Amino acid sequence: MGTFVQQVFNGLTVGGIYALIALGYTMVYGVMRLINFAHGDLCILGAFVGLTLLTGTAASGQPGALVLLLAFAVAIVVIAAAGVVLELVAYRPLRKADRLSAVVSALGASLLIENSIMLIWGPNVHVFPAGLLPDVIWHVAGATITFVQVMIIFASVALMAALYYFVHHTLFGTAIRAVAIDQDAARLMGINVNRIIMTVFIVGPALGAIGGLFIGVYYRQAYFTMGWTYGLYAFIAAILGGIGNIPGAMIGGVLLGLFNAFAAGYLSSSWQDAITFGLLIAILLVRPTGLLGEPVAENA
Amino acid sequence: MDAAKKPVTRRNEAIGIALWAAGFAIPAFASSSWVAIAAMFAIFAITALSEDVILGRGGMFDMGHAVYFGIGAYTTAILNTELGVPIFLTVPAAVLLAAGTGTLLAAPLIRLRGDYLLVATIGFNAIFVLAMQNNPGGITGGSDGITGIEAPSLFGIPLFSQSAMFWLDWVVLGLVLFLMRNLDRCEFGRALRYLKQDELAATTLGVDARAVKTLAFAVGAGLAGLAGTLFAVQLSTVSPSSFVFTESVTLFAIVIVGGPGSIPGVLLGTALMFVVPEIFRDFAQYRYFVFGIAMIAVMVLRPQGLWPRRRNGL
Numbered sequence: 001m002g003t004f005v006q007q008v009f010n011g012l013t014v015g016g017i018y019a020l021i022a023l024g025y026t027m028v029y030g031v032m033r034l035i036n037f038a039h040g041d042l043c044i045l046g047a048f049v050g051l052t053l054l055t056g057t058a059a060s061g062q063p064g065a066l067v068l069l070l071a072f073a074v075a076i077v078v079i080a081a082a083g084v085v086l087e088l089v090a091y092r093p094l095r096k097a098d099r100l101s102a103v104v105s106a107l108g109a110s111l112l113i114e115n116s117i118m119l120i121w122g123p124n125v126h127v128f129p130a131g132l133l134p135d136v137i138w139h140v141a142g143a144t145i146t147f148v149q150v151m152i153i154f155a156s157v158a159l160m161a162a163l164y165y166f167v168h169h170t171l172f173g174t175a176i177r178a179v180a181i182d183q184d185a186a187r188l189m190g191i192n193v194n195r196i197i198m199t200v201f202i203v204g205p206a207l208g209a210i211g212g213l214f215i216g217v218y219y220r221q222a223y224f225t226m227g228w229t230y231g232l233y234a235f236i237a238a239i240l241g242g243i244g245n246i247p248g249a250m251i252g253g254v255l256l257g258l259f260n261a262f263a264a265g266y267l268s269s270s271w272q273d274a275i276t277f278g279l280l281i282a283i284l285l286v287r288p289t290g291l292l293g294e295p296v297a298e299n300a
Numbered sequence: 301m302d303a304a305k306k307p308v309t310r311r312n313e314a315i316g317i318a319l320w321a322a323g324f325a326i327p328a329f330a331s332s333s334w335v336a337i338a339a340m341f342a343i344f345a346i347t348a349l350s351e352d353v354i355l356g357r358g359g360m361f362d363m364g365h366a367v368y369f370g371i372g373a374y375t376t377a378i379l380n381t382e383l384g385v386p387i388f389l390t391v392p393a394a395v396l397l398a399a400g401t402g403t404l405l406a407a408p409l410i411r412l413r414g415d416y417l418l419v420a421t422i423g424f425n426a427i428f429v430l431a432m433q434n435n436p437g438g439i440t441g442g443s444d445g446i447t448g449i450e451a452p453s454l455f456g457i458p459l460f461s462q463s464a465m466f467w468l469d470w471v472v473l474g475l476v477l478f479l480m481r482n483l484d485r486c487e488f489g490r491a492l493r494y495l496k497q498d499e500l501a502a503t504t505l506g507v508d509a510r511a512v513k514t515l516a517f518a519v520g521a522g523l524a525g526l527a528g529t530l531f532a533v534q535l536s537t538v539s540p541s542s543f544v545f546t547e548s549v550t551l552f553a554i555v556i557v558g559g560p561g562s563i564p565g566v567l568l569g570t571a572l573m574f575v576v577p578e579i580f581r582d583f584a585q586y587r588y589f590v591f592g593i594a595m596i597a598v599m600v601l602r603p604q605g606l607w608p609r610r611r612n613g614l
Contacts, residue, residue, distance in 0.1 A: 035415060090596045097603035099414065100361070104556045107549050108595025115589035228545075232422070239419060274430045277423035284420050288412055 002142025007261040009140075013149045013218060015257020016156030020211035021234035022241070022249040023163060024204030030180040030244040031200050032095070034102050038086060038109035039208055040231015042079055044224070045113055046209030047216035048121055050075040054129055064132035068217075075209040082113075083205030084198060092194075110227070117224040125223045128216050152214050159207060160250045166203075167246055176200065180244065233260070236280045242290025251291065313481070316564070320474055327463035335462045336534075337578050342469035343530045345570045346476045348554045349563070350523035353480075355552065356560030356609075357489070358516040359496035360406075361414045364421030365551045367405075367428045368398040368521035370543030372528020374432065377446040377538045378439055387452035387533055394529045395522045402521025403514055410513045425545050432540040445539025449532050469530050476523060480563055492516055493561075546588075553591075557598050559605030568607050 021043050028036040050071040057067045090109045094102040136147040167173035178186040179196045187193050215230055216222045237256040241248025256276070263275045283290070327335045347369050354362040372394040379385040379393060409420050435442040451458050452468065459465055483489040491512045494502040503509050532538050554573050559565025572594075577587050598606060 033415075035418070090600070093600045094603060097599075100355075100556050100560070101599045101603035103361075103418070104553050105596050105599040107553060108592045108599070110592070111549075111588045112592030112596065115586075115592060119585070119589060232426075235419070239416075243415075270434055271430065274427045277426045280423045281420050284412060284416050285408055288416050 003265060005141045006143035007265040008258065009143060009145050009149055009153075010265075011258035011261030012254065013152050013257070014260060015237075015254035016153050017211045017214045017218070017230075017253075018234045018237045018257050019160060019250045019253025020156055020207045020214070021230065022237040022253045023160070023246065024208040025235050025238040026241070026243055026246060026249040027176075027200045027204045029238070030246070031176065031183075031197055032091070032102075033099070034091065035106065035235070036091075036204075037103070037106040037231075038090075038113055039204065040229075040234065041110050041113035041117070041227035042082055042086070042205050043208035043212030043231065043234075044215075044222065044227035045082065045117055046075040046079040046205075046212035047222045047226070048117055048126070049078050049209075050213040051126055051128060051216055051222055052121075054132065068132050072210060072213055075213050076206045079209035079212075080202045080206040083201040087198060087201040092197075110231075114224055114227055117227075121224065123224060125221050128220045128222070130220070133217075148218055152218060155210070155214075159210065163203070163207070164247065164250075172199070233276070236276065239280065239290055240283060242292040245290065245292045248290055248292035255291075312564075316477070320470075320477065323470055324467060327466055332462050335466050337575060339462070339466040339469045339534055341570060341575050342466070342473040343527050343534060344551075344554075344574050345567055346473055346527040346530070347524050348551055348558075348566050348570045349476055349480055350520045350527065351551045352555045352561065352566050353483070353520035353523065354516055356555045356562070356566070357483070357496065358492050358513060358520075360410060360513060360516070361418035362421050362517075362520070363418050363552050364423075364425035364428075364545075364548050365520070365524060366543040366545070366547040367421075367425050368402055368524035369528045369531065369547070370428060370432070370538075370540075371398045371401055371521075372525030373532040373538045373542070374440060374446070374528075375525070376529040376532045377449050380449050380532075381446055382439065387450060387529070388454070391526065391529050394525045396525075398525025398528065399518045399522030402517040402524075406517035407514050410510065410517070421548075422545065425543075425548050429540050429544050432543070441539070443540060445537060445541075447537040449536045449538070451536070452533055465534060469534070472526065472530060476526075477563065479523075488512065488515060550591075553595055557595060557605060559608040562605065562607055562609035565605050565607035565609065569605075572606075 021040065024039045024043070025036060028034060028039070053071040053074055054067060057070065060067075086109055090105045091102060094105055133151070134147050138145045138150075165173075167176060175186070175191045176196055176199065178189065178191055179193055183193055186196075211234070212230075215226070233256065234253065237252040238249045239252070240256055241250070241252025243249075259279065260272065260276060264272050267275060323338070326338050330338065347365070350368070351362065351365045354360050354365070375394040375397050376387065376390040379390040380387060385393075405421075405424055409417055412420065432440045432445075433443050440446070451460050451465070453459060454468075459468060484493075491502065491507045494505075495507060495509055495512055499509060531542070535542075550573055554569035555566055557572070558567070558569025573591070577584070580587075583590075
C-alpha cells in the first residue's frame with residue numbers, strides 16, 4: 001500500500017511537469033501544425049537560467065522562497081522572449097513552405113539551443129542548491145511526500161486551470177481556438193493571426209520554463225541534453241491526450257507521469273523508456289488521435 | 301517525358317560517373333586519415349540515399365533510420381564475432397534482417413499520416429538503442445558494444461588496408477547510385493513518386509498504396525542494413541551510441557537540406573554533415589551548434605533544399 005501511494009504522488013508530480021511542458025507542444029501544434037522540437041530545450045534553458053540566478057543569489061542571505069520566485073520570474077521572461085525570437089527567425093518564414101522544411105528548421109533550433117546551453121554552462125551535470133525550500137515531509141499511508149512535490153502538484157494544477165480559463169473563457173483565447181480551427185477564416189473575421197501565433201509562443205515557453213525549473217528543483221540537477229529526454233516525454237503526453245487538444249495535454253501529462261512511476265516501481269526501470277515508447281506506439285496504432293482526439297479534423 | 305533522353309540529364313550523369321571513377325584515385329594522394337574520411341563519406345552517403353527512398357521519394361517521415369543502419373551493423377558484428385561467419389556472407393543476413401524489420405515496423409504504421417509516423421519512428425529508435433544497451437541474451441555487448449570484427453576477405457585475400465576498405469565502400473556506393481538512378485524509371489519508383497504527389501489520384505489509377513509504401517520501407521531499410529555492414533567493418537566495432545536518435549535526425553536533415561529525391565543533393569548534404577566537420581576538427585564542440593544554425597538558415601533561405609530535384613531529371 002505504501003508503495004502504491006508513493007508511486008501515485010511521484011507520478012502526479014512528474015505528470016504535472018509533463019503536462020506543463022506538453023501544453024507548449026500542443027498549443028503550437030494546434031495553431032501551426034508544427035512539432036516544435038525546440039520546445040524541450042527551451043524548457044531546460046529555463047532551468048539553467050533559473051539555476052544561475054539561484055546560485056548567484058543563494059549567498060546573498062535572502063529567504064529561499066523569495067530567491068526562488070525571482071528565479072522563476074526571470075526564467076519565464078527570458079524563455080518567453082526566446083520563444084518569440086524562435087518563432088520570428090526559424091518558423092515564420094516557413095509558414096507557407098513544405099511541412100518538412102519547418103520540421104528540419106525546428107530540429108536545427110533544438111540542436112542550436114541544446115548546444116548553446118552546453119557552450120555556456122558546460123557539458124557537466126549541474127546541481128541545484130539545497131535548502132531553498134522548507135524540508136517539510138509528510139507521511140501519508142506509508143508514503144513519504146515532500147514539500148517540493150506538493151508545491152509542484154499545486155502549482156501545475158493552478159497554472160493549468162488558469163490556462164484553461166484563458167483559452168476557453170476569454171476573447172483572446174477564443175481567437176486562439178479560431179486560428180487553430182481555420183487560419184484563413186480567422187483572418188477574415190479580423191483576427192490578427194501573427195499576433196495569435198506570437199502569443200502562443202509566449203504562453204507555451206513561459207509554462208515550459210516553469211516546467212523546466214520544476215524538473216531542476218525536483219531532481220536537483222540539470223544537464224544540457226535533458227531537453228530531449230523530458231521534451232520527448234512531454235511530447236508523448238501531448239500525443240496521448242490528442243495533440244492540439246489543450247485539456248488533452250493536461251490529462252495526457254498526468255497519465256504518462258503515473259504510468260512512468262508505476263512502470264518504474266513495479267516493472268523494470270532499465271526498460272522504463274522502452275515501455276513508455278511501446279505505449280506510445282500502441283496508442284498511435286489503436287487511436288492515433290489520442291484519448292480526447294484532435295480538436296479539428298485533419299485535412300493534410 | 302522520358303528523363304533518360306534529356307541531353308542535360310545525360311550530361312549530368314556523365315559528370316557523375318566521371319567523378320565517381322576519379323574517386324578511386326583518392327588513396328593515391330590523400331593521407332590515410334582522409335582515406336578513412338572518404339570511406340565514411342561513402343558509407344553515410346549510402347545510408348542517406350536509403351533514407352531518401354523512404355523520406356525523399358516516398359514522402360514518409362522516417363525519423364528512426366539509424367535503426368536499420370544499426371541492425372545491419374549489429375547483424376554483421378554478431379555473426380562474425382560469435383559464429384565466425386566471413387564478412388561477405390553476413391551481407392545477405394544484414395540486408396534481409398534490416399529490410400524485414402523495416403517492413404514489419406512500417407506495415408501497420410504507414411497508414412498513419414506524416415507527423416504520427418515521425419513520432420512512431422522516433423519511438424522505435426529509442427527502443428532499439430535501449431535494447432542494444434540492455435544486452436538481451438548477452439549478444440549485443442551492452443553499452444560498450446561489440447569489438448574485434450574481422451576485415452573482409454575477397455577470394456581469400458583479406459582487405460586489411462584502409463585503401464582496400466575504401467575501394468570496397470566506393471564500389472558499393474557506385475552500385476547503390478546506379479540502383480537509385482534506375483529507381484526513377486522502374487514501375488516501383490514511378491508509383492512511389494506518383495503516390496507522393498497525389499495519393500488519391502494514384503490509388504484511383506490502381507496503384508496499391510500500401511504495397512508500394514511498404515516496399516519503399518523494405519528497400520530503404522535493406523540498403524541501410526548494407527551500409528551498416530560496411531560501417532561495422534570500417535570501425536571493426538559497433539556500439540549503441542552510433543545509432544542514437546541524433547544520427548537519425550542527421551540523416552533526415554541530410555535529405556531535406558540536400559534536396560529530397562535528388563541524388564546530387566543527398567550527396568552534397570552528406571558531404572556537408574560528415575566531411576566538412578572533419579576540416580574544422582579543432583572546433584569539434586561547436587559542431588552541432590553550427591549544424592543547428594545551418595539547418596535553420598538553409599530551410600529559411602532555400603526551403604526546397606540546396607540542390608533540389610529537377611522536374612524529370614536527376
